Amino acid sequence: MNRLPENPTCGEALVHLLAAYGVDTVFGIPGVHTVELYRGLPQTGIRHITPRHEQGAGFMADGYARASGKPGVCFVISGPGLTNILTAMGQAYADSVPMLVISSVNHSHQLGLGEGRLHELPDQSAMAAGVAAFSHTLLRPQELPQVLARAFSIFHSARPRPVHIEIPIDVITAPAGCLNLQAAALPPRPVVADAALAAAAARMQQAERPLLLLGGGCIDADPAAVRALAEAWDAPVCSTINSKGLFPAEHMLSLGANQSLPPVRALAAEADVVLAVGTELGETDYDVVFDGGFALTGDIIRIDLDAEQLHRNHRAAHALVGDAADAIRRLAALLTPQQRGGAARAAAVRAQLDAAWPPAWQTQAAALAAVRAVWPDVVMVGDSTQPVYSGNHLYAPGQVRSWFNASTGYGTLGYALPAAIGAKLARPERPVVALVGDGGLQFTLPELASAVEAGVGLVVLLWNNRGYGEIKRYMQAGGLPEIGVDIYTPDFQLLAAGFGCDYRRADDVAALRQAVAHSAADRPTVIEIRDPGFQAA
Numbered sequence: 002m003n004r005l006p007e008n009p010t011c012g013e014a015l016v017h018l019l020a021a022y023g024v025d026t027v028f029g030i031p032g033v034h035t036v037e038l039y040r041g042l043p044q045t046g047i048r049h050i051t052p053r054h055e056q057g058a059g060f061m062a063d064g065y066a067r068a069s070g071k072p073g074v075c076f077v078i079s080g081p082g083l084t085n086i087l088t089a090m091g092q093a094y095a096d097s098v099p100m101l102v103i104s105s106v107n108h109s110h111q112l113g114l115g116e117g118r119l120h121e122l123p124d125q126s127a128m129a130a131g132v133a134a135f136s137h138t139l140l141r142p143q144e145l146p147q148v149l150a151r152a153f154s155i156f157h158s159a160r161p162r163p164v165h166i167e168i169p170i171d172v173i174t175a176p177a178g179c180l181n182l183q184a185a186a187l188p189p190r191p192v193v194a195d196a197a198l199a200a201a202a203a204r205m206q207q208a209e210r211p212l213l214l215l216g217g218g219c220i221d222a223d224p225a226a227v228r229a230l231a232e233a234w235d236a237p238v239c240s241t242i243n244s245k246g247l248f249p250a251e252h253m254l255s256l257g258a259n260q261s262l263p264p265v266r267a268l269a270a271e272a273d274v275v276l277a278v279g280t281e282l283g284e285t286d287y288d289v290v291f292d293g294g295f296a297l298t299g300d301i302i303r304i305d306l307d308a309e310q311l312h313r314n315h316r317a318a319h320a321l322v323g324d325a326a327d328a329i330r331r332l333a334a335l336l337t338p339q340q341r342g343g344a345a346r347a348a349a350v351r352a353q354l355d356a357a358w359p360p361a362w363q364t365q366a367a368a369l370a371a372v373r374a375v376w377p378d379v380v381m382v383g384d385s386t387q388p389v390y391s392g393n394h395l396y397a398p399g400q401v402r403s404w405f406n407a408s409t410g411y412g413t414l415g416y417a418l419p420a421a422i423g424a425k426l427a428r429p430e431r432p433v434v435a436l437v438g439d440g441g442l443q444f445t446l447p448e449l450a451s452a453v454e455a456g457v458g459l460v461v462l463l464w465n466n467r468g469y470g471e472i473k474r475y476m477q478a479g480g481l482p483e484i485g486v487d488i489y490t491p492d493f494q495l496l497a498a499g500f501g502c503d504y505r506r507a508d509d510v511a512a513l514r515q516a517v518a519h520s521a522a523d524r525p526t527v528i529e530i531r532d533p534g535f536q537a538a
């Protein structure tokens with residue numbers, strides 16, 4: 002399918018090369034500066050999805066990437082197209098998501114002149130570089146194979162992050178006749194050196210109260226190897242939001258993702274050896290209460306693909322650079338299994354957690370359980386809203402790439418709907434739910450039209466408490482005037498109809514199950530829950 006025309010332009014060579022790297026979908030909004038990127042697209046077989054705002058394109062690419070493990074790719078115009086996608090790049094940057102953003106930029110001999118040309122920015126590339134592994138201005142078609150090889154090498158072999166490539170409008174149309182348009186051989190991920198791993202294993206072997214912390218960098222690990230490692234070490238296991246589903250929640254060593262809660266913190270503080278793999282030890286997973294209370298006093302062994310991460314937040318005693326999946330497998334084999342009372346320590350913590358879940362969280366958990374009862378293999382793509390926060394603690398997916406949201410890292414609103422669309426396009430065989438509040442949904446609501454256009458069947462599970470509930474709560478707790486949080490709430494039923502979507506209201510779990518079971522396969526179904534009022538029984 003991927004046929005290259007004779008005497009291709011740079012734009013045609015680009016899409017051909019993208020297809021060679023396995024790109025099957027591009028999220029983009031064309032403009033006068035980028036139309037030439039589209040000339041060669043039909044010959045590649047790459048599908049084009051058109052969002053209603055470039056931020057939607059970026060979130061779709063992010064959801065596509067998190068659901069599939071493949072980089073999400075976007076085409077945006079110079080200037081406003083690029084500034085519109087920066088928020089989505091920020092979210093992807095914070096959560097180490099592979100994303101390739103290709104934009105146009107003004108004519109190569111007009112760059113930086115400030116002549117007030119259409120879409121001109123003083124330095125577009127510098128702006129993108131702040132939320133990217135790198136931003137490159139392609140000044141000649143000859144640079145194309147090299148710069149794409151750089152981008153895909155990062156996606157494949159390093160800490161994944163967005164990459165931005167901008168192409169001046171004269172370069173997009175320049176002849177690109179004799180370039181090597183084959184995908185470059187991508188390097189394998191580096192692995193931890195034998196001696197370093199053996200030293201870490203020796204320290205682990207002496208541990209009396211071990212603790213294992215798994216981050217999003219681990220999600221390509223073999224779940225059986227993770228279990229083998231935890232069991233051989235007999236260590237309680239904490240996950241982050243982005244590693245949910247890797248270690249079974251029902252396992253007797255599991256502590257879930259509750260590092261901000263006192264019982265887990267107490268256990269962490271008295272651990273004498275902590276193995277932290279593929280985790281930043283960052284605030285949105287370890288300190289959502291923002292009090293700096295996640296303390297580690299034991300020796301920390303850190304494993305990360307990114308050397309820069311090894312001493313951030315908590316300093317490592319053993320700092321190991323390399324692939325998490327490989328290191329987990331090898332460490333499991335190096336350890337001599339030994340009982341350390343891990344299951345009893347974990348059970349005591351779980352009992353304390355279970356005795357203290359707030360009733361509101363349990364109601365929200367019941368809603369998510371109702372969805373799961375209909376769709377056991379659902380992918381839940383969350384925004385930053387009440388059932389997402391509680392689900393970060395209580396929801397337990399059965400596999401990785403099944404629970405991700407924008408309450409982590411950058412923490413932007415408006416993520417869930419477009420990211421869910423991207424996830425469904427990447428994994429059409431899995432049911433997908435966008436879990437979103439009334440505030441967050443209004444950020445990117447027009448993407449309902451993109452989903453209808455693309456024939457994407459998904460559930461938009463709307464948690465409607467008529468306002469910015471989380472911020473209202475903070476204002477109340479701080480004795481502040483409640484300003485800007487009781488927002489006007491539109492009629493979502495009418496809006497859904499206007500976009501050509503189905504709509505159902507669910508006031509209890511039985512109605513929710515029904516609504517999910519009868520949701521449409523080829524367009525979004527908005528299922529509205531009113532809070533307060535939803536009945537968990």
Ligand SMILES: Cc1ncc(C[n+]2csc(CCOP(=O)(O)OP(=O)(O)O)c2C)c(N)n1
Nearest residue numbers: 386387413414438439440441468469470471
């Ligand atoms: C882009 C952006 N703007 C503002 C915020 C601050 N913020 C965080 S949560 C929140 C409330 C969101 O309201 P809603 O989606 O209805 O969820 P709720 O808290 O009501 O459940 C706001 C305004 C943010 N995270 N991101």
Ligand SMILES: [Mg+2]
Nearest residue numbers: 438439468470
């Ligand atoms: Mg709300």
